[in-house]
Every structure is written in structure tokens, then in C-alpha cells.
Amino acid sequence: MTAAGRWTPLFVLAGRHGVLIVFVLLVAVMFVSKSTFGTYQNLVNVLQQNSVIGIIACGMTFAIILGGFDLSVGSVTALASVVGATLMIDIGTFGIPAGILGAVVSCLIVGATNGWLIAYLGVNPFVATLGTMTVVRGLLYVATNASPRFGVPYSFTNVGLGYLLGVPIPAILFLLVALLLGFVLHRTRFGHYVYAVGGNALASAEMGIDAARVRFAVYVLVSACASVSGIILIGQTASATPQAALGYELTAIAAVIVGGASLGGGRGRMAGTIVGVFLLGVVANGLNLFGVSPFWQPVATGLILIAAVAFDGYSKRGGFASV
């Protein structure tokens, strides 16, 4: 048996679970090298800080497997925060349910707009969601005069900062969204069609799948996830913040890609996205614990993204040479 032959199973393993292995090693190194990392308070922090982006990434996983992506999620998250918080502040009784309802409905309208543009008018996902991203953010600045408003009922901060059995509520919401959407993606016909349309839209249509309907539904789903994140942000800031969630779209896309999904469509898994989210989250946390300036965090995220994609290409082609 040659050396290469002996190592092949390891390469296969690394290729299939590369991100997971890197993540486990990273966590192990952090545990050993920094005693504060393993404390309950720090782990809770990591969960708390990554749940908002994690929920968005769960939705983004669908869009990326479909062969597209959604740049408007950051703006939509801010939309949910502004609409929801404003209603909670201005309506006395029943302000909280009205705020939640308003946040979800306003986000679904943006999601339906994205879906309609992309699925039925054939607009490129980059152009369509760049457009709604800019329009929604602009409207938020116009409506709020670009300044936050405070006064959300104190009880609602539980949603952002509260705990259930020692676990942050946002993390529990993230877990629920991830389980639900993981089930939808991997076990239902709809999820199966997301893979089919993302892999070959023409073939799917020829075999009788309504590809436009699948696309439309996915973009609505992504916005629905963003609305949940926006509602959590209300709970964390107790305010309507038009600048909220700036740049979240790119962090979410990075997490999904690091998790093994392919921008070409047809590939990716929900579990991979979760690992991707926490890999980026633990790196950010580690930099913080070691006293590195937070300005370095985007640098780390970008480098991890490039490394993950390069490694993915390497393990598929068996070499770095271009084909």
C-alpha cells in the first residue's frame, strides 16, 4: 500500500467534514490556551452574539443552494427592528403583539418583492436584492430621520437578553429555526426541490417542477428569517434602530459558504451552516479574548472565507491547479 493510498481515507474525511474538524480543533485550542474561553459567561456570550446572524444564515442557506443569494437581509432585519419597535413604543396595550406582527408582515412584503422580481420577472438575484437592500435602508433613514427611537417596553428585552434554563433566549430561537429549516431542507419535498432547481433549473422545469414557485418561496423564507432576527434585535437594544444589522448579509453569506455550500447552487447543508456561523463566531470571540482590536475581525472572517473556498476546490479537484 502506498503512502498516498494509506492517507486517502483521511483526505476524504477532511474533504467531507473539513469545516467541522477545523471548528473542533479551534474550540479545543481555545479551551486549552485561554481559561476564560470555557467559562459559562463566555460561552453564553458566543451563543448570544451569533444567534441573530445564525438565524439569517439559516434562511440564506436556502437561497444559496438555490443558486442565488439575498443581499437585502441586513436591511430587512433593520426594517423588522424599526417597524416592530415603533409599533411597540406607540401602541399602548397590545403594542408587543402588534409590533411582532408588523415586523413580520413588513419583512414578508420585501421578501415577496424579491421573490417576484427574481422568480417571475427573471431579474438577477444580485441586482434584485441589491436594489431592495438599498431602497429599504433608504426608506428607513427617511422614516426615522436616521436616528434611533427608544422606549420599547422593558419586558420585551427578555427576548433579546433573557434566559431559559440558563440558555439565552436568542440561542433557543436560533436552535428552533435551525431544526425547523433543517427539517424542511433535508426531509421535505420543498427542500428537495430547492436542491433540484439550484442544481439544474431547466431540467427541473422539464420534469414538471414549478421552479418559479420554489424561487419565490425561498426569498420569502429568507426575509421571514430576517424578521425573526430583527425582532431579537429589538429585545437586545430596546429601540428602533435604522442602522441595525449593517453588513449582516455578507457575514451570513460567508458563514453559509464556510459551511460548505456552493455559490454555484445545488450544494450545502444546514448543519454546515451552523458550524460556519460558530466557526466565525468563535474566531471573533478568540480575537476579543486575546485582546486583539475588533477591527481585525473582518480580516479574519475574509481570510477564513477564502481559505474555506480554496480548500473546497482543492479537495474536489485533487490539486490547486486550475482545470
Next chain:
Amino acid sequence: MTNDSPIVHDPLLRVVAIKKNFGAVVALEDVALQIPRGEITGLVGDNGAGKSTLIKIISGVLTPDSGMIEFEGKAANFASPAEARVQGIETVYQDLALVWNLPVWANVYLGRELTYGPKFMHILDKPAMHSTTNNMLKRFVRAVPPVGESVEFLSGGQRQVVAIARAGAWGSKLILMDEPTAALGIAETKAVEDVIFGLKQQGLTILVISHNLDQIFRITDGIWVLRRGGVIGYRQTARTRPEEIVSMITGAATLSRTSS
């Protein structure tokens, strides 16, 4: 009467006086032909003769400007491929209509997935689809490609075999194929032709477009020739020669037809 017999008794499909224009271009002009039940019928003609347009009309992709299609003795102008499929007409597309990142079983069941649970959820029954695919394909294929493998890891011939066997697997009666072996090597072409014979043995009727006359003579029972949107004639394969078909395709046939 020679071997020219345009009247087929009890045909599976009859095309009656079909006309189709694309703007000022006449694609099909008064096309009438019959497809015999249980046979492999070839459809030949030069580029632009209207072969693909005719196949697309039969499969419901295009609607004719006038004329009608009769399938199993009933008028059947299909508004969509889905309607044609329900009636038992399957098309093997030139692009094969396979999703490469999905395994063979998922491609065979594409658009017809087995599900269970509440209707709005449509939970996939993956084990059932995975375990039944092999038997579905074995009816037509001697060497069934591994059903759990992604289509991207199959050879070109294996992909073609999957696409064709899928068309036969769904209780269909008529299978339309547009150039099924255009991009394949010799061994792969042979494998695909074996699958086509397998379909015929199971009692299916096949209409195949091919530019390869050797192949047409190897696999068909009868041949329809089109030229410039019109039907030139029908020949039983056993009673004609490639030279005659070529002359019909190119136009030299008008002479031989009037003389016979």
C-alpha cells in the same frame, strides 16, 4: 403498392394536418403521419425540416396553429408537457433533464417524489425511492448504474441510460427522443440502443429523431421522412435502403415516388 404504406392500422398516435408557423417562417405545412403501436419509428430529415418542431408539438411544448393530434384514438392537443405526460407521452430531452448534484434515484423520481405525512409537509420517503429505483430501471437496462450515486459521477452513456429508462419507468406508452446518442462514443451508443430495444420489448412505442442513418437502420421498424416542413413519405425499414432515404431527405425522391 410498394413498401410505401402511409396508412398504419390502429396507430398509437395520429398527426392530422398540422400547421405551424413561426412568424413568416413556415415550420410545418399540412403534416400528417401515424406512429404504429409497439414499434420504433424513426423521424428523419435535413436541418430545418421540422422534426424537432413536430416532436415539441406532440409532447405539448408547442401548440400547432391548426390540425390535430390523436392519441389512442382520442383527440389530444396537449397544452403542456405535464398534460402529455399524464396521458403517457414522455420526452427524453436533448439535455437529458437530469440534475447532476442529485443521486440517480432522485432523478428518476424527479417531479414525482414519494411522500408521506400531512399533505402540506410532503415529507420525502427517501428509503422507498432509493430501494425501488433499481427494479424500475432493471426492466429496460441490463447494467443499472448505482442508484445512490450522484449523476455527475456517471459516464455520459450511463446518464443517457438513466434519462431514457426513467422515461419508460412511469407507465408511459409513447417515448419521444431527440438525438439520443448525438454526443456519445461507440460503446455508449450501443448501451443506449440496448435500452431503446428494452423499452420496445416492454411494449412501449418509440419515436426517435436521429441524423445517424446507420443508427436509424439499426434500431427502427419504420421511417418517416420530412422535408421543408412537409411529409415526404414512410418506409418500412426492412424494405428500404439508406440510398432511398437519403434521396427522400435531399429531394431527389420526388422522382422515385412518382415512378413507383
